Amino acid sequence: MRAVITVIGKDNVGILAKVSGVCANLNANVTDVTQSVLDDMFAMIMLADITNMNTDFSVLADTMTELGKTLGLAIHTMHEDIFTAMHGI
Amino acid sequence: MVNTSDILETIRMIQDENLDIRTITMGISLTDCIDSDITKANTKIYDKICKKAENLVFVGNTIEKEYGIPIINKRLSITPISIISAATQSESPVAFAKTMDKAAETVGVNLIGGYTALVQKGFSAGDRELIESIPEALSETSRVCSSVNIGSTKTGINLDACALMGRIVKETAERTVNNKCFGAAKLVVFCNAVDDNPFMAGAFHGVGEPDCIINVGVSGPGVVRSALSKYKGADITEIADVIKKTSYKITRVGQLVGTVAAERLGVPFGIVDLSLAPTPAIGDSVAHILEEIGLEKCGCPGTTAALALLNDAVKKGGVMACSKIGGLSGAFIPVSEDAGMIDAAVCGSLTLEKLEAMTAVCSVGIDMVIIPGDTSHETIAAIIADEAAIGMVNNKTTAVRIIPAIGMKPGEELDWGGLFGKGPVMPVNTYSPAKFISRGGLIPAPLHSLKN
Numbered sequence: 001m002r003a004v005i006t007v008i009g010k011d012n013v014g015i016l017a018k019v020s021g022v023c024a025n026l027n028a029n030v031t032d033v034t035q036s037v038l039d040d041m042f043a044m045i046m047l048a049d050i051t052n053m054n055t056d057f058s059v060l061a062d063t064m065t066e067l068g069k070t071l072g073l074a075i076h077t078m079h080e081d082i083f084t085a086m087h088g089i
Numbered sequence: 090m091v092n093t094s095d096i097l098e099t100i101r102m103i104q105d106e107n108l109d110i111r112t113i114t115m116g117i118s119l120t121d122c123i124d125s126d127i128t129k130a131n132t133k134i135y136d137k138i139c140k141k142a143e144n145l146v147f148v149g150n151t152i153e154k155e156y157g158i159p160i161i162n163k164r165l166s167i168t169p170i171s172i173i174s175a176a177t178q179s180e181s182p183v184a185f186a187k188t189m190d191k192a193a194e195t196v197g198v199n200l201i202g203g204y205t206a207l208v209q210k211g212f213s214a215g216d217r218e219l220i221e222s223i224p225e226a227l228s229e230t231s232r233v234c235s236s237v238n239i240g241s242t243k244t245g246i247n248l249d250a251c252a253l254m255g256r257i258v259k260e261t262a263e264r265t266v267n268n269k270c271f272g273a274a275k276l277v278v279f280c281n282a283v284d285d286n287p288f289m290a291g292a293f294h295g296v297g298e299p300d301c302i303i304n305v306g307v308s309g310p311g312v313v314r315s316a317l318s319k320y321k322g323a324d325i326t327e328i329a330d331v332i333k334k335t336s337y338k339i340t341r342v343g344q345l346v347g348t349v350a351a352e353r354l355g356v357p358f359g360i361v362d363l364s365l366a367p368t369p370a371i372g373d374s375v376a377h378i379l380e381e382i383g384l385e386k387c388g389c390p391g392t393t394a395a396l397a398l399l400n401d402a403v404k405k406g407g408v409m410a411c412s413k414i415g416g417l418s419g420a421f422i423p424v425s426e427d428a429g430m431i432d433a434a435v436c437g438s439l440t441l442e443k444l445e446a447m448t449a450v451c452s453v454g455i456d457m458v459i460i461p462g463d464t465s466h467e468t469i470a471a472i473i474a475d476e477a478a479i480g481m482v483n484n485k486t487t488a489v490r491i492i493p494a495i496g497m498k499p500g501e502e503l504d505w506g507g508l509f510g511k512g513p514v515m516p517v518n519t520y521s522p523a524k525f526i527s528r529g530g531l532i533p534a535p536l537h538s539l540k541n
Contacts, residue, residue, distance in 0.1 A: 078157035083091040085345040
């Protein structure tokens with residue numbers, strides 16, 4: 001089971017560290033990261049294995065949303081299945 | 090692994106284009122609650138609904154958060170109450186509506202459907218009493234929805250029931266006049282009603298259904314419109330293909346949510362209703378899809394053809410995307426719930442007559458249309474009969490949900506807010522069908538051969 005965490009917003013120091021820090025605290029293992037910075041805009045897609053997470057998915061989602069508000073970024077945390085369902089046959 | 094552009098597309102659909110799951114509806118059979126003692130029957134009904142649906146809202150909210158997809162409504166549909174109330178004979182069935190209302194409030198759902206009677210071929214014990222009690226039931230409850238099936242392709246149209254429903258629709262509006270005639274917005278008159286419809290106000294749990302089941306209704310007109318906006322110069326075949334592909338993606342989400350919800354609630358997964366259900370929100374309109382296809386205003390010549398294409402392509406895309414399809418499945422055209430339809434009705438492009446033509450090629454019928462308060466009950470009955478005839482002959486579900494705006498004239502506006510929206514009072518042909526309606530009897534079922 002994996003969560004897809006997308007982060008979009010103005011670039012800043014330490015975004016990747018803070019987002020992966022939340023994952024580490026909740027025991028979600030980051031397995032893949034794609035990121036780019038274009039004209040000061042930061043965009044990242046992170047995949048995290050949530051099989052052994054020490055809490056509910058909703059806690060992960062809420063913590064990320066809160067972090068996003070603090071940093072002035074849009075952070076969406078969604079179960080991977082919605083993407084595989086929508087884009088696969 | 091899913092690629093980056095797919096991930097971003099999904100997020101854009103949800104964040105910017107109003108993709109959502111319109112409803113997770115739990116269907117609950119009440120046939121084991123029948124009792125000749127109305128108090129006992131009501132206790133059994135309340136207990137069963139509360140037990141079966143106790144986790145519905147919680148599970149819905151959890152899925153919403155986990156998959157990041159809004160689930161707008163969690164709702165309930167139950168066995169047509171006329172079947173339950175028949176056993177209690179002389180008692181008023183309104184007590185059942187109050188129990189439904191209370192149970193819905195307890196489990197936290199905003200609407201419960203099933204204050205229903207099926208009279209397509211005639212009235213059985215309890216049917217007339219139930220129908221006569223609809224105005225009272227809908228004025229004294231807030232969450233109960235009612236529906237009556239007055240015709241079908243196999244049986245024909247019960248004209249006595251049409252006449253009765255013309256009067257009941259008007260009475261319901263009159264009894265809820267202080268609440269902007271809202272009672273009539275919770276009352277649907279069907280031809281060929283389906284047993285597994287998850288959408289309100291017409292949902293009920295058919296007698297052939299399992300004890301408890303989860304049905305899902307999807308949405309997403311904004312997503313379709315946005316996809317089409319990228320194909321400005323495309324020919325109409327290409328447009329149909331784009332709609333199919335988009336519908337596939339929307340429906341996949343419905344299938345996923347339904348499967349997960351059913352599993353977590355420990356009940357079987359029923360069907361996905363492949364629908365494009367609009368809301369009054371900007372960017373969530375079926376009319377705007379038609380306008381994107383190339384109509385200056387919804388309702389102008391070409392609307393029926395464009396809608397036929399849209400409706401068919403939505404189904405073709407959705408069929409492949411889910412394992413079981415049912416309900417009403419198609420594009421909805423409720424006037425007050427669709428920003429583009431409201432605009433078209435206000436400017437006069439969309440008329441009642443054009444809407445009737447449109448219902449011949451799409452789901453579901455004359456829906457959320459506000460008519461002048463002085464429209465006679467015979468005229469309402471005849472509008473019901475006309476719509477039922479389209480359903481009967483074309484072998485499809487049609488419905489009428491019209492709201493006589495008591496004390497209001499064409500051009501004035503009725504505004505409920507929220508998902509039910511607002512709309513102008515639309516003019517109705519004032520020549521009288523009273524003699525036709527007063528004949529009563531049954532319009533015979535149509536021939537199934539010699540099709541022309």
